[in-house]
């Protein structure tokens with residue numbers, strides 16, 4: 001079991017922010033990453049449909065690819081299906097919502113915080129509940145940002161159009177004078193430059209990627225599932241396999257720009 005890969009999925013490129021953090025923290029681990037680019041975006045879809053997709057992907061990763069742990073590297077899928085995935089599969093299942101909230105509560109000084117995410121995530125109330133469970137000392141502004149994911153999937157991160165949309169969608173967060181903004185969608189770290197321009201340099205952008213990677217390391221350690229580091233790095237460092245349900249050439253081209261050289265090729269998967 002220790003030699004098995006970690007499984008990770010997202011609607012597309014967003015989960016690569018989490019994959020990058022896990023590769024950097026745990027370079028000895030093998031990873032299988034599935035980007036469901038053929039069916040993105042998840043954000044505007046009904047949550048029960050997103051849950052169905054999440055279970056189908058988890059089945060592929062757990063039952064056919066033999067992953068030893070599953071990371072739901074997509075907030076919308078985590079909001080829709082984290083509990084039901086945990087009920088159904090025997091491997092540990094880690095989401096991105098609680099790790100992000102922990103990091104944000106740690107980052108805020110004034111207690112005025114914001115979270116941005118897809119329509120599905122924000123309307124599910126998952127962040128509102130997670131923040132309430134973590135601390136009674138914070139005032140949360142939760143904003144849906146339809147359109148951001150589509151820009152990222154097209155490889156547009158700081159064009160005039162992204163800027164105009166961000167100005168409009170983030171206006172309530174600026175009015176609330178928040179000091180920390182949690183990126184409650186794994187695609188959003190790629191828009192960081194635009195978000196900082198709009199929010200101002202004093203606002204801390206919090207991404208769940210690093211905190212999720214630390215949680216993966218903690219769970220692997222606790223369950224004695226970690227691949228032994230020294231032997232692995234001397235013999236064979238971890239390998240990441242990338243799978244897309246959409247256009248392979250685009251996944252490889254944009255994915256390499258976003259994640260780095262580890263993404264040299266991707267496999268195609270159809271449902």
Ligand code: DGL
Nearest residue numbers: 011014042043075076186
């Ligand atoms: N990265 C997904 C998330 O974290 C984006 C969902 C979408 O495809 O709209 O929510």
